Amino acid sequence: MRYLDKPIAAIHAALKNKEVTPYQLLQEAIAQIKANDCNAYERLTIPSEEELMKELGPFEEDNLLYGIPYVCKDNFSTKGIETTASSNVLNGYVPVFDATVVQKLKDKKAVMLGKTTLDELAMGGTGTTGHKGITYNPFDPSKKRMVGGSSCGSAAALANGDCCFATGSDTGDSVRKPASFAGLVGFKPTWGRISRFGLFPFAPSLDHVGYFTHYVEDAAVLLNVLAGHDDMDFTSSYVPTEDYTVHLHDGLKGKKFAVIKEIIDSVDDVYNKAKFNALIKKIEEEGGVVECVEFGEELLRSIYATYIVISCAEATSNDANLDGIKFGPYYGGNSYQEVMMNARTKGFSELIKRRFVIGSFALMKENQEDLFLRAQRNRAKIVEKTNEILANCDAILVPAAPSIASEFAQSSDKLSSEYLIADNHLALGNFAGLPSITIPLALENGMPLGINLMSKAFTEASLLSLAQAVEDITGLGGLSAINPKEGNL
């Protein structure tokens, strides 16, 4: 087994015992990155041995992230490293500052190996709309199935075994859905728990920093580093942080889970349902209590429309800064209007323009009441219902996706009349800003399936302990294409 397949704490112990050196870890990663044919990277940032040792300095016993390789979604600002968010509108843009998350990881001597691809500007869920084309799923050698998006490159890199963790961003489900398709742990804590400073915004009221790991315990280790107030992000929380690893192994005795009936009902995949029920049985065997609750079908069906209206409205405003004047490609023009029009016409793909039109339309004076404000009111209703359910349990437990990753031909980011509750419910966690984590459940013909847990605001420690218990049941911690597992269920 490679060192990179182990939990971060175990790698740290190996570094401490001098079983392995940081450079050997890096070489393991390089070998795997070279073999990665999934189009996961915008660009590589692999240091030379000399650079690595200079950056790292002497071994730090109390720093679990020392020398740990990771990859970073290309919508995090990285000082001196071109950052495009996989959009032509930002080709050549080299930021002058690091995102807070990037800075914290740098301070902790984690080693960034590359910037990963995404759906253009993080808008999309297929991993197909970035300016470098389709990103593939490492679990599918035939390259027919998607890895999901928008954090497609981060998911593909980690699922390929290139490193120990990968940063992502999650506005609707952009970390937690691809995690399900790629057999990974995908986690986003409470809105405000991790600073968003330096994350290119898509829809700030829904945007979360999230990340992928191979193990639940790694998610806790990372939260210890990334959580906390940041003066640069006015929405970051002052709620005190804690040691998120302490309660990891508290177990399931007396823990209450709510399963949302309408979401289960909308899963057609018999295999997925069977594995999900097997998990519930195991949870109950270990002293957990699982209850089925109704959310309200109409409310659940309204999630996507609500999400599209709010996220597109915010996006059309956030991305108004991409006008060709200050950064990114400049195409000229005889007036400022022409300069902007040229940059935005050539810089954005059709799908992005489509979202801007939707967002702009929803914000127009004559439409605000009927679209934007109505969506906000509906969001409040959905949040209220979610919190009502959570008031009576420790977590909501649901399948993360209706099935394994679908084939490219069957998916599109355009709005369609076909609607599946089980395909869109993860946005509940964004509407309410709640901590939410996807964990591998089982494999179906070699392709991963995942479940999702969501809990009350700022109860990350408890949520991670429940996730750890699920991981202990499934036995899928450490899963990747190069470290295949069958699972216990």
Add this chain to the structure above:
Amino acid sequence: MNFEPVIGLEIHVQMKTKSKMFSGSPNSFSHTPNSEVTPFDMAFPGTMPRVNKQAVINAIRVANALHMEIDPLVRFDRKNYFYADLPKGFQITQQFHPIGKNGYLDILDENGNTKRIRIERIHMEEDTCKQLHFPDCSLLDYNRAGTPLVEIVSMPDIRSGTEAMHYVEAIRNIVVYSLSSDGKMEEGSLRCDVNVSLRPFGSEKFGTKVELKNLNSIKNIEQALDYEIARQSACLLSNTPIQQETRRFDEGSGKTVLMRVKTDAVDYKYFPEPNIAPIQLSEAFIEEAINTCPEFYDSKKTRYLTYGLPEKDVEIILSSLDSALYFEKAIQGVNYVKTIANFLIVEINSYLNKNGISIKELKLSPEHLRDIAAYQEEGYSHKQCADILFYCLEHDDCSPAEAKSALKIEKQISDDGAIRELVNQVLEANPQSIEDYKNGKGRAVGFLIGQAMKLSKGKANPQAVSKIMNEELAKK
């Protein structure tokens, strides 16, 4: 037919804070373009707004001075539009929940009567960047981008150019004296947009309004309005419809000139700023902001009048904040306020005017002015003290004591008894002159006074000598 002008003002005030409205960039009005810019000011992706606490405090103070209801829940919104000077493609402002609303300001109308102007709202927002247009290109200076602004919107209660001028003066005094802003119209730190329409007296309906811009002095406001009221009145009398348009004031001709005709209003697609969670201000915070507010113009004026200064003098001292602050330092702990005020109003002001400098550049400290005035209180003549003052102004770091000894200025004898003694000495020594006086030779008095001055070695107060000499001669 006579028409009633209906005037409303929107005033943008740049706030004096250490940093910008939503970024840590310095806010010091540097003249080197693009030298005071953070990634936020240029809207680099991933940057986020941080609310400037001092700007909120300033806004509360101004709102309080305008008798407004202060909203303790501070919220911001986005105003979306594309323009070259707008880096983010939106401006962060307070469309839905201004920090202050429903206030008023009492001003004087043409006849000197008090008139209440209602104020609709005051809200915080950020300035845009500055555009410099050249024949072949346009340049952008981001120093101004993000400068904190408050916008003060009046109700259409103003009825003449003079009232508008008084209103702006009063607003300027509030923002300047609360140390919220420089309030310099000529430099753009206080900018006025004026809406004006006419209607027949007695009519409730508003006429078509015209917006006036480019009013960069208080005087211009009055002039522009007087012109515009006359222009609109002429249009109405000749049945020429008034267009809804924006006009700018041309200082050279004293006329308003068409800038653009207003088409349908732009849809700014306002929505709440998602990157700033609403900020709940505590009652204590608001109270503290108000209680620690520097003293306003009106309160200073009332106080100065209690010193026994004439109103005209008080207004001269208060004509600039710097002069008021200088005055207050100078009068600290003494009761000869009037003497100090006289030197400030006469000698110092004439020196400033002659040399074209501001009181900030004055070489004489307020403490030294106080020392000089103290000499006059001790019995030195006003002229002697003025000499000391000018000597100090011409010599860097020269204290009044040093100036006095350099000028060999000595105290005059003005004590009645001492002078009478001198006078009698002279009279005894000059009996002939007494005779001459009795015979009607006027010159004799002058001679005798000269002798007395000589005897005192010039230290006697000439007025006192003259008075006592005449008294003593009359006895002879």
